[in-house]
Amino acid sequence: MTEFLQQLINGLALGSILALIALGYTMVYGILRFINFAHGDVFMLGAFAGFYLAPKITRVLPLPSVAGGIAVLAVSMAICAALGVVIERFAYRPLRKQPKLTMLITAIGVSLFLENAGQFVFGAAPKRFPEILPSFPIATLGGLSFNSNQIVVIAVTGLLLIALRFIVLKTRMGRAMRAVSFNPEAAALMGVNTDVVISFTFALGSALAAAAGVLFAINYPSIDPLMGILPGLKAFVAAVLGGIGNLPGAALGGIIIGVTETLVSGYISSTYRDAIAFGILILILLVKPSGLLGKKEIEKV
Amino acid sequence: MNFRHAKTILLGALALSFIGLFFGSQISSYPLFVSYNIGISIIMAVSLNLINGYTGQFSLGHAGFMAVGAYTSAVITNHFGELNLFTANAVFAIALLAGGLAAALTGLLVGIPTLRLRGDYLAIVTLGFGEIIRVILQNMDAVGGARGLSVNHAWTNLFWTFGLAAVTIYVIASLVNSTYGRGFIAVRDDEIAAEAMGINTTKYKVTAFIIGAFFAGIAGRLYAHSTLYLTPNGFGFMLSITFVVMVILGGMGNTVGVIIAAILLTLLNEGLRAMADIEHLPGFTVERPLSWLQDAHMIIYSLLLIVLMLTRPQGLFTLRKRNN
Numbered sequence: 001m002t003e004f005l006q007q008l009i010n011g012l013a014l015g016s017i018l019a020l021i022a023l024g025y026t027m028v029y030g031i032l033r034f035i036n037f038a039h040g041d042v043f044m045l046g047a048f049a050g051f052y053l054a055p056k057i058t059r060v061l062p063l064p065s066v067a068g069g070i071a072v073l074a075v076s077m078a079i080c081a082a083l084g085v086v087i088e089r090f091a092y093r094p095l096r097k098q099p100k101l102t103m104l105i106t107a108i109g110v111s112l113f114l115e116n117a118g119q120f121v122f123g124a125a126p127k128r129f130p131e132i133l134p135s136f137p138i139a140t141l142g143g144l145s146f147n148s149n150q151i152v153v154i155a156v157t158g159l160l161l162i163a164l165r166f167i168v169l170k171t172r173m174g175r176a177m178r179a180v181s182f183n184p185e186a187a188a189l190m191g192v193n194t195d196v197v198i199s200f201t202f203a204l205g206s207a208l209a210a211a212a213g214v215l216f217a218i219n220y221p222s223i224d225p226l227m228g229i230l231p232g233l234k235a236f237v238a239a240v241l242g243g244i245g246n247l248p249g250a251a252l253g254g255i256i257i258g259v260t261e262t263l264v265s266g267y268i269s270s271t272y273r274d275a276i277a278f279g280i281l282i283l284i285l286l287v288k289p290s291g292l293l294g295k296k297e298i299e300k301v
Numbered sequence: 302m303n304f305r306h307a308k309t310i311l312l313g314a315l316a317l318s319f320i321g322l323f324f325g326s327q328i329s330s331y332p333l334f335v336s337y338n339i340g341i342s343i344i345m346a347v348s349l350n351l352i353n354g355y356t357g358q359f360s361l362g363h364a365g366f367m368a369v370g371a372y373t374s375a376v377i378t379n380h381f382g383e384l385n386l387f388t389a390n391a392v393f394a395i396a397l398l399a400g401g402l403a404a405a406l407t408g409l410l411v412g413i414p415t416l417r418l419r420g421d422y423l424a425i426v427t428l429g430f431g432e433i434i435r436v437i438l439q440n441m442d443a444v445g446g447a448r449g450l451s452v453n454h455a456w457t458n459l460f461w462t463f464g465l466a467a468v469t470i471y472v473i474a475s476l477v478n479s480t481y482g483r484g485f486i487a488v489r490d491d492e493i494a495a496e497a498m499g500i501n502t503t504k505y506k507v508t509a510f511i512i513g514a515f516f517a518g519i520a521g522r523l524y525a526h527s528t529l530y531l532t533p534n535g536f537g538f539m540l541s542i543t544f545v546v547m548v549i550l551g552g553m554g555n556t557v558g559v560i561i562a563a564i565l566l567t568l569l570n571e572g573l574r575a576m577a578d579i580e581h582l583p584g585f586t587v588e589r590p591l592s593w594l595q596d597a598h599m600i601i602y603s604l605l606l607i608v609l610m611l612t613r614p615q616g617l618f619t620l621r622k623r624n625n
Contacts, residue, residue: 035421094611101359102614104421105549108542109606116599124596229538233432236425275436278429285426286414 015258021235024205040232046213084206118225243294314467340462348516357489362431370518404518552616
């Protein structure tokens with residue numbers, strides 16, 4: 001039982017990170033009906049932004065410290081938000097009227113570009129992420145042992161989810177996002193500037209991915225330019241699992257994938273770990289293609 | 302492609318590759334290896350073109366089928382020791398069929414559950430299947446797992462490579478030009494209309510997948526017996542992307558364009574690698590001044606893909622978009 005709870009906490013930490021990435025996929029899909037393949041690489045860039053920022057931030061704030069950690073997290077999020085806007089502006093916006101496949105291929109191109117340019121600029125060898133938060137083991141009841149960082153990951157994810165929910169449901173921009181996602185033409189006719197809304201969506205999604213990147217690096221401190229591929233794909237699976245286009249679904253899907261993967265590698269076999277997410281994907285697409293919380297869409301002629 | 306002469310062209314290509322066999326021994330090993338790669342790329346790109354170009358199903362797992370063919374055939378030929386020319390080619394032919402059939406069977410297994418999906422979902426699922434094949438190979442101790450599998454016989458030659466490339470082109474080109482084959486194009490152009498016209502779209506999609514996978518398996522067998530060392534990671538997502546780029550560059554559903562793209566991209570790849578290996582250049586004091594090209598070639602690849610999509614989404618060698 002102790003071991004199970006232990007695995008559950010590990011799974012929740014991993015699942016929170018996947019949930020943050022999945023939200024970016026699902027938001028962009030909800031608005032543009034297109035899978036932003038490069039999203040996993042924005043996650044990687046978030047981690048690297050944190051890596052290069054940490055030495056600069058030590059000049060102002062001490063590291064590891066809570067304030068310093070928050071500063072690293074916030075600045076990486078801002079950098080990646082800007083990056084997400086730039087990617088959308090130059091790679092995706094010119095193609096908005098083209099078939100979806102064209103955009104998908106471009107997204108694959110952007111993803112490959114970020115990975116390979118990353119290897120070129122940062123070097124292919126894994127780097128050690130600096131300690132930006134004071135971490136200490138927490139031992140509680142029944143011999144359960146976990147690290148404060150895991151709690152930080154789960155807590156920060158929770159806060160970001162609440163913030164996102166507030167933005168989407170309570171602000172003008174959030175209402176515009178929902179309107180564009182519901183019907184872009186009608187929203188444009190009602191005076192919503194769809195270009196701004198789409199840019200904002202990319203900024204928001206990329207910021208969440210960057211947060212996931214930094215949180216991932218805090219928990220698993222070895223980062224490399226290809227680290228975004230698998231979490232990116234798994235997060236996409238999470239988004240599909242929860243029902244793509246559905247925000248609570250993406251968070252739920254992320255948690256489910258993270259926990260399942262951790263339990264499988266803990267109890268069955270760790271070598272098959274990377275195949276689990278794809279197995280879940282195939283299963284969900286066969287049984288309930290609209291996802292756990294998604295609405296069924298009927299294609300019209 | 303003018304179809305009245307297709308058979309003549311096929312026979313001519315077969316004869317040429319047979320003649321090439323006799324010159325093969327006189328060519329040094331590196332150009333020979335590059336030409337094998339060109340032939341393999343042609344087979345992969347043309348067979349992927351049937352799925353992605355003609356049938357309009359976006360598959361990102363073609364390297365997975367290649368892996369199945371490569372491993373199956375390598376396991377078969379590794380059972381044999383030194384053989385004389387005739388038996389060696391007979392065994393090689395059996396390995397060819399086995400590799401192709403194993404890949405086709407995988408294509409069937411992948412195709413039936415996934416092909417109900419469309420567009421980007423299908424892309425992700427095929428990618429997922431490609432990854433699953435890789436993970437399974439990594440966990441199979443019988444074929445060396447993650448350590449890899451060495452192949453004992455270097456049986457790939459010019460005849461097999463280009464003969465099979467010619468057969469692949471012939472079969473796929475005549476298939477899509479046949480009455481039956483119009484169904485593939487109908488599925489691509491408008492799936493709902495095709496269904497309304499009584500075309501069994503799922504059957505067509507699965508057929509395209511099986512045939513494409515069969516030829517990918519054949520290419521895998523050629524690859525196994527020319528590189529002589531297989532690792533599961535060599536058949537990853539990146540390799541699938543390489544073939545996708547060939548299809549896109551050539552123009553989806555344009556066989557001639559795809560063949561040209563396969564040749565050009567393979568040469569570009571090898572050319573960049575060769576340039577990176579140049580020891581000295583006038584005006585440079587450092588050794589291997591262009592070694593950065595080794596790392597840059599994937600950057601060039603990806604930029605090529607983005608720029609191509611932004612400027613000529615119909616491909617380099619397709620003159621204009623057909624009016625719908």
